[in-house]
Amino acid sequence: DTGVSQDPRHKITKRGQNVTFRCDPISEHNRLYWYRQTLGQGPEFLTYFQNEAQLEKSRLLSDRFSAERPKGSFSTLEIQRTEQGDSAMYLCASSSDRDIRYTFGSGTRLTVV
């Protein structure tokens, strides 16, 4: 297990389409986080899972966004009816209860045209 994997690395989509991103955390990590990062800004928290339970969601996560972690392992983030303002880097991170230091993935860069 070499780290947190995110797929795809890049996604270009037309406005109004739905997109889904996948994150595979480090296998022994029970905590999983999604963040969004726009150009020149720091990452902004979107949501947090402990095992399969989604325990916190940011106000940034509108009704068009949904995240799942069905078996407590990989997670998906879906954006429905994408808008140009959704264009950003979507970062996934994982950590354990014993060690709160995150490991981030390389992100999925979404461009909505």
Added chain:
Amino acid sequence: GESVGLHLPTLSVQEGDNSIINCAYSNSASDYFIWYKQESGKGPQFIIDIRSNMDKRQGQRVTVLLNKTVKHLSLQIAATQPGDSAVYFCAEIPGSGNTGKLIFGQGTTLQVKP
């Protein structure tokens, strides 16, 4: 809302010099602070962390200083190398920190001149 911010958007240093990147935070209840390095096209990479019960922590070529009186955090990089060129973010875990949710600042771009 509360946020963690950085003083300078860009810092340019000569290779071999020491670098100091500063950060001001606003949540006095924050218990845990982290510095991340982000290279182009990659996710943030953990550099060093510090808890609020400490003033200083040293790693390999890096030192983090925490001044709780003025709510200031700094990252010192000794003998800066070209590979240190990146965007540096400070981040905090607010409140009790049970979820591990991080609040990031806006970042400082470190440019190392050969």
